[in-house]
Amino acid sequence: MCTGIVENARVSGNGKGPNGWFPLDQASVSYDHPDHARAERAVIIDLLSETAGPEYRIAVELTPQSARDLVRAILASLSRGEGDGGGARNESVQ
Amino acid sequence: MHKYRTDMYEGMIAETVTVPGHNGTIINAYFARPLGSGPFPGVVLIHHAPGWDEWYRETTRKFAHHGYLAISPNIYYQFGHGAPEDIAAKARAAGGVPDDDVVGDMTESLGYLKSLPQSNGKAGVFGTCSGGRQAFLVACRTKGFDAVVDCWGGRVVMSQQELTPKYPVAPIDYTKDLSCPLLGLFGEEDQFPTPQQVAQHEQELKKYGKTYEFHMYPKAGHGFFYYDKSGYRQEQAVDGWNKVWAFFEKYLGTTDKR
Numbered sequence: 001m002c003t004g005i006v007e008n009a010r011v012s013g014n015g016k017g018p019n020g021w022f023p024l025d026q027a028s029v030s031y032d033h034p035d036h037a038r039a040e041r042a043v044i045i046d047l048l049s050e051t052a053g054p055e056y057r058i059a060v061e062l063t064p065q066s067a068r069d070l071v072r073a074i075l076a077s078l079s080r081g082e083g084d085g086g087g088a089r090n091e092s093v094q
Numbered sequence: 095m096h097k098y099r100t101d102m103y104e105g106m107i108a109e110t111v112t113v114p115g116h117n118g119t120i121i122n123a124y125f126a127r128p129l130g131s132g133p134f135p136g137v138v139l140i141h142h143a144p145g146w147d148e149w150y151r152e153t154t155r156k157f158a159h160h161g162y163l164a165i166s167p168n169i170y171y172q173f174g175h176g177a178p179e180d181i182a183a184k185a186r187a188a189g190g191v192p193d194d195d196v197v198g199d200m201t202e203s204l205g206y207l208k209s210l211p212q213s214n215g216k217a218g219v220f221g222t223c224s225g226g227r228q229a230f231l232v233a234c235r236t237k238g239f240d241a242v243v244d245c246w247g248g249r250v251v252m253s254q255q256e257l258t259p260k261y262p263v264a265p266i267d268y269t270k271d272l273s274c275p276l277l278g279l280f281g282e283e284d285q286f287p288t289p290q291q292v293a294q295h296e297q298e299l300k301k302y303g304k305t306y307e308f309h310m311y312p313k314a315g316h317g318f319f320y321y322d323k324s325g326y327r328q329e330q331a332v333d334g335w336n337k338v339w340a341f342f343e344k345y346l347g348t349t350d351k352r
Contacts, residue, residue: 002143002223002248002286002316004256006189028187033223033286033316035144035179038324040315041285046183054176054184 005031015047015058022049022056034061043067105129106158108151113167113206116198123167123203124151126158133214135240135346136207138200139166140232142223142317143190145182146170149320157220160339161348163210167203169196169228190224192260193231200232204239216240216346218274220338221247223317227265230276234268241345243277243338246316248286251294269298275305277341279334281314281327309337 009027016022026048034042043066047058062070098104108126115121124146128134137157141150146168157164169191173184185191200219207217218241221229226247233242249256252264276299280292287295289310299306311318311330318327319334342348 002227002246004190004249004261006186008187026187028183030186032143032186033325035323040283040325044186046187048183048187054174054180057180057183059179059183 003030003032011047015049015056017056017058019055022052024048024058025050031064037061037063039063104159106155108155108158111165113165114202115167115169115171116195116202119171121168121171121199123165123206124154125163125165126155127163127210127212128158128161130212132163132212134161134163134212135214135342135348136163136165136204136210136217137342137346138203138207138217138219138239139164140196140200140219140221140225140228141166141169142221142225143182143186144223145178145185147178147182149322162342162346163207163212165203165207167199169199189258189260193228193262196228197232197235200228201236201238204236208238214347218242218342218346221245222319223247224249226278230272231265231268233274233276234265234271237273239274241275241277241342242272243279243341245279245319245334246281246284246287248284248316250287251291266295266298269295269304270302272299272302272304275341275345276307277337278306278308279337280308280310281316281318281325281330282310282312283315286316307337307341309334 007029011024011027013024014021015024024047028046030044042061045060049056106128111123111125112120113123150166154164154166170181170185173181219229219239220243222245226244227250229242230244233239250265282289296308314327314330315325317325319331320326
């Protein structure tokens with residue numbers, strides 16, 4: 001919170017924590033001083049379940065370059081899976 | 095400094111207590127004090143963004159060890175209970191605690207310390223990271239603290255775009271109201287705050303004739319006191335702690351035996 005930089009998004013999916021899988025409904029993405037990563041600054045991502053309690057959290061602290069690489073990988077997988085039209089291949093993979 | 099002798103008695107008690115917070119809400123606090131009737135000065139500790147964690151409970155005991163009635167309230171109480179870093183994550187997602195709430199919490203903890211029969215009537219406020227910013231803010235917006243220590247508090251200087259309903263005024267804009275001497279410890283490799291922002295704050299303190307000491311440490315970034323983090327800098331941390339003890343001893347009148 002030294003930076004105050006946080007972006008939140010509503011998400012739909014599941015995450016796996018120490019007690020198994022649970023539904024996720026919020027992603028919180030901060031740019032701040034990490035608590036664990038060996039870096040002066042990091043992108044801190046918390047995938048949360050607002051209803052299940054604070055311990056239901058998937059947390060990562062990524063170096064800024066790692067975060068960029070992750071974004072590229074996510075976008076690349078979406079592009080390959082859904083193409084520019086988005087969602088066109090969803091049915092065919094069932 | 096170094097007044098301790100091997101034939102001296104020392105003891106302390108440290109425990110979780112409940113105190114009023116902002117708007118009278120009862121909140122948890124960690125309270126540590128030397129044994130004995132005192133009189134002792136008090137210190138309120140404002141925990142950092144990683145939460146009301148072990149480092150803050152240790153540091154609360156460290157202050158007691160140095161002769162202070164020390165209290166660290168959990169300012170993240172509005173986010174519920176759980177592991178400190180999980181609660182800190184909720185606070186982070188919510189964009190932190192409103193400044194008004196923190197001012198209210200600290201006012202109540204100050205009142206608690208000064209009500210104790212062991213109090214010498216003086217009290218300081220100490221914070222690191224976001225807590226450093228909040229310590230300065232509280233020392234500007236309240237009366238009653240006798241000294242404040244801001245360790246690498248970011249966002250004392252804020253742009254117009256950073257102001258929100260939770261943070262409606264940049265702390266630097268309260269500088270004229272600073273009610274007690276200020277000690278600031280910073281690392282020159284820190285980007286939140288940058289050395290330029292610290293210099294800007296220093297100009298404002300000079301402008302209003304405030305009593306302050308700022309120390310900018312070379313080869314240190316953010317959080318260089320945190321011995322369990324990669325940003326720990328032993329030499330700078332030892333010197334920084336010595337400056338904290340000397341500063342509080344000067345303004346709070348402690349009888350530090352360390």
